[in-house]
Amino acid sequence: MFDYHVHTSFSSDCDIEMSKMIDSALDKGFSEIAITDHIDYDYPDSHFDFSLDFKGYQQSLEDYYKAYRNKIRVVKGLEIGIQKHIIKECQNTIMDYPYDFVICSLHGAQKKDLHNGDFFKDKKIQEAYLDYYTYMYHCLKMFKSYNVVGHLNLIDRYRKYMNGPIEYSVYSDLIEDILKMIITDGKGIEINTSSFRYNMEVLSPTMEMLQHYKELSGEIITLGSDAHTPDYVGYKFDYIYDLLKNMGFKYITTFKNMIPEFVRI
Numbered sequence: 001m002f003d004y005h006v007h008t009s010f011s012s013d014c015d016i017e018m019s020k021m022i023d024s025a026l027d028k029g030f031s032e033i034a035i036t037d038h039i040d041y042d043y044p045d046s047h048f049d050f051s052l053d054f055k056g057y058q059q060s061l062e063d064y065y066k067a068y069r070n071k072i073r074v075v076k077g078l079e080i081g082i083q084k085h086i087i088k089e090c091q092n093t094i095m096d097y098p099y100d101f102v103i104c105s106l107h108g109a110q111k112k113d114l115h116n117g118d119f120f121k122d123k124k125i126q127e128a129y130l131d132y133y134t135y136m137y138h139c140l141k142m143f144k145s146y147n148v149v150g151h152l153n154l155i156d157r158y159r160k161y162m163n164g165p166i167e168y169s170v171y172s173d174l175i176e177d178i179l180k181m182i183i184t185d186g187k188g189i190e191i192n193t194s195s196f197r198y199n200m201e202v203l204s205p206t207m208e209m210l211q212h213y214k215e216l217s218g219e220i221i222t223l224g225s226d227a228h229t230p231d232y233v234g235y236k237f238d239y240i241y242d243l244l245k246n247m248g249f250k251y252i253t254t255f256k257n258m259i260p261e262f263v264r265i
């Protein structure tokens with residue numbers, strides 16, 4: 001197995017040493033673990049500091065890659081939160097170090113945070129979804145220095161801020177445009193199993209999005225637990241492998257030097 005979304009104490013929302021996360025994957029028989037700590041420039045909620053000690057982080061990636069080389073492959077990764085006004089800074093960050101793998105995530109939109117609910121204020125549910133995915137489309141049109149889009153439907157995690165139901169058909173055209181761009185750019189999506197940890201009512205991405213991706217001939221898929229503690233490394237991966245096989249997907253993807261490699265499920 002391969003867990004391609006894991007955090008350590010270099011992320012401001014995690015206090016677990018990198019070695020403990022790697023040991024957890026090793027104990028569970030994993031072949032690879034991608035360390036993908038956060039960097040979110042100008043995060044829209046000033047109460048949270050999603051900066052990153054790049055010097056210490058990159059040195060640790062090198063050290064643990066070497067220390068575990070005969071046991072498990074430590075993938076040198078990064079999760080970068082993008083916004084339209086910081087695209088150049090994000091691009092420069094990716095160029096500063098030879099990462100194996102980069103997750104592109106949108107933790108906010110329109111300079112407003114999702115987690116604290118600011119993005120949803122004075123918006124009906126339909127407006128919120130259309131605004132979020134329109135913003136994502138324009139960000140991905142500008143930013144190409146990544147491998148997969150993380151938790152594509154992050155907005156679903158914050159349904160507590162929205163009233164009423166919403167049908168996929170309301171924003172499915174936007175999702176199609178986003179997925180087409182991702183595929184054309186040679187990028188992919190992740191399946192993020194934190195949806196189970198957060199007791200979301202849908203997968204991340206949703207089944208409709210996965211089916212949409214399959215119909216558009218999308219192939220690049222990584223699995224990520226988004227774990228912030230060792231217990232959740234590889235969480236629910238057996239279920240996701242079975243799901244992908246039943247949907248007709250034949251491969252998952254690993255990365256080396258930002259280049260995808262396909263592994264048969």
